[in-house]
Amino acid sequence: MTQPRTVLVVGGGAAGNAVTILLRRAGIAVDLVEVKDDWNATAGSGITLQGNALRVLRDLGVWEQVEASGFGFGSVGITAPDGTVLHAQDDLRTGGDDLPATVGMQRPRLQQILIEAVRSCGATVRLGTTAEIGDQDADGVRVRLSDGTEGRYDLVIAADGLGSTTRAAIGITAEPEPTGMAIWRIAAPRPTGVTRTDLAYGGPAYIAGYCPTGESTLYAYVVEANRDRASIPPDTYADEMRRLTRHYGGFWPEITEHITEPAEVNYTWFDRMLVEGSWHRGRVVLVGDAAHCCPPTLAQGAALSMEDAWVLAQLLTESDTWDDALFRTYYERRISRVRPVVEASVQIGQWQLDGVRDADVPGLMARTMTMLRELP
Numbered sequence: 001m002t003q004p005r006t007v008l009v010v011g012g013g014a015a016g017n018a019v020t021i022l023l024r025r026a027g028i029a030v031d032l033v034e035v036k037d038d039w040n041a042t043a044g045s046g047i048t049l050q051g052n053a054l055r056v057l058r059d060l061g062v063w064e065q066v067e068a069s070g071f072g073f074g075s076v077g078i079t080a081p082d083g084t085v086l087h088a089q090d091d092l093r094t095g096g097d098d099l100p101a102t103v104g105m106q107r108p109r110l111q112q113i114l115i116e117a118v119r120s121c122g123a124t125v126r127l128g129t130t131a132e133i134g135d136q137d138a139d140g141v142r143v144r145l146s147d148g149t150e151g152r153y154d155l156v157i158a159a160d161g162l163g164s165t166t167r168a169a170i171g172i173t174a175e176p177e178p179t180g181m182a183i184w185r186i187a188a189p190r191p192t193g194v195t196r197t198d199l200a201y202g203g204p205a206y207i208a209g210y211c212p213t214g215e216s217t218l219y220a221y222v223v224e225a226n227r228d229r230a231s232i233p234p235d236t237y238a239d240e241m242r243r244l245t246r247h248y249g250g251f252w253p254e255i256t257e258h259i260t261e262p263a264e265v266n267y268t269w270f271d272r273m274l275v276e277g278s279w280h281r282g283r284v285v286l287v288g289d290a291a292h293c294c295p296p297t298l299a300q301g302a303a304l305s306m307e308d309a310w311v312l313a314q315l316l317t318e319s320d321t322w323d324d325a326l327f328r329t330y331y332e333r334r335i336s337r338v339r340p341v342v343e344a345s346v347q348i349g350q351w352q353l354d355g356v357r358d359a360d361v362p363g364l365m366a367r368t369m370t371m372l373r374e375l376p
Contacts, residue, residue, distance in 0.1 A: 004029045005322075008143055008153040009123075010131045010166050012039050015288030015305035016159030017114040021060050022313035024121035031153075032118065033145060035160070037128040039115055044107030045187040045266055046219025048197065048211050048296075051095025052372045053303035054103060056310045058095075065113045070105030071212040073196040081203035083250020088196075094372040102197070102299075104211035104218070106187060131156070133169045133284060138323075141283045155322060156284045157312070159305075162271065164290035170281040176271035179295050181206065181349050182226035184241040185266045188258040190218040191251045198250070205244045206352040207297075210255060220245070220255050225353070226269045237265035270295035272346050274339060280327040287312055292338050294345035298368060304338055307376040337376055344368040 005028050009016045012034035020030050034040075049057070049070070057066050077088040091101035118125065126147060133156065134142035142152045158166035162176050190212050199209040207223040222244045232240060238259050245256045259265065273293045279286040288305030312330050319326050344364050 005154045006031070006152075007316075008033065008131065008151070008156045009159055010156060011159035011161055011164075011288075011290070012036075012115075012118070012125070012127075013159060013161060013288065013305070014110075014114065014302045015290075015309045016157070017111075017118050018056060018060055018306045018309035019157055019159065019287060019313050020123045021114075021117050021121050022309060023316065024123050026313070026317035028317070030123040031126070031151070032123050033126045033129040033131050035128065035130050039111070039125075039127055041111055041115060042108050043111070045185045045264075046104060046211055046213045046217075047107045047110055047302060048299040049103045049105065049110075050091070050299055050303055050369075050372070051093050051099050051101055052300075052376070053095070053306055054099045055095035056303075056306040058099065059310060060114075060117060062113050062117050063099075066103060066105065066110065069109045069113065069214065070103040071190075071214050072100035072103045073212065074101040075196050077196060077198040079198050079200045079250060081200050081208070081248050083200075083248065083252065085198070092366070092369045092373065094369055096373075104197070104213045106213045106217060106219075131166070133166060136282045136284070139283075154283065155316070158284060158286045158290045159288050159309075160290055162273070162289045162293050164286070166284065167275070167286055167290050170284045172275055172281065172286070174273055174275045176273040176293055178226055179270040179272050179346055179349050180226060180353050181223055181270040181295065183221050183223045183268055183270065183296070184237070184244065185219060185221045185268070186241060186259055186264055187213070187217060187219045188255050190214070190216055191254045194218055194251055200248060201352070203244075204247050206349075208245065208248050208252070210251070218255070220252075220259075223270075223352070229267070229269075232267065235262050237262040237267055240267075241265050270349060272342060274342050276335075278328065279331045279334070280324075283322070285312065285327055285330070291334075292342055294342040295349050296345070297348040298341060298345045298365065300341050300345065300372075303372075304341060307337070308334055311376050333376070337371070340371065341368060
């Protein structure tokens, strides 16, 4: 009997979980290692999943859970800082007409759904564990895990995120760069009238927005110029976010009432990165944030990561030969899609920094999102 191929997935986020599920479905033996003891099961506030992300989640077999756990909607509103709706338009259904344009949901709930799917697929999971890449040849790579075990795998998939140590270990020198913006986020109760994402351009923040994530929840965010993190004590996070949100009208006063606990507020800089030339070195290949990241101005970070997993798994399961040609095909399919999204996401933010506000945003958004209707 032929031995099944073996893959080590490093990182249990959206990309790592997705590729694990898809490879196991094809009968490939998968070990997944994740540095966090809790598998990041409680991290984050909310997430906006557009149709191209939902398409992959459906292929993973978890769409019904996502649909039941989140809040689907089909339009976006542009408001003045006082809450007056200036414009509303239908969102493109980038996953096809049989899926909602957008689903908002609590990020921890999405992670829990994916964790359950990984557990059910039969992968071996080691939490609180890191991987050190060793020698490799044309057929595989040796890896030492932080629990003291060693193993040889036919392939290592680096899904260990923006600060990927695997990326650095294989000699890829790309590093994330700040774009000049930062975002404050919080999960909060959903006012009854919030049934879609509304965005305000102007006021004390560059962008103020919210996204419904369930029958009774939303996540809200405000974007400003980034500041030295060390200058903002964590116990002031709620005060800092309220300082911005209290200037907005509409549903914002009700949302602001719930911005009280500093530990529930997340502060993150916007970064950009795109690994050019190739996303592999030998039998180690990058997916997701380890290969690219963009500011969330188009809400495509998780979607692009899961698309990477979908494309790579498709190529691996359909080919008898795992070689440079296959990994080059993976890169070429993804770079032509990822690069315009990263560039558009950064450009939209740069217009805000330059004071253009929303003048050119609708045109660029529409062009980019239309491209995403095609299969990855």
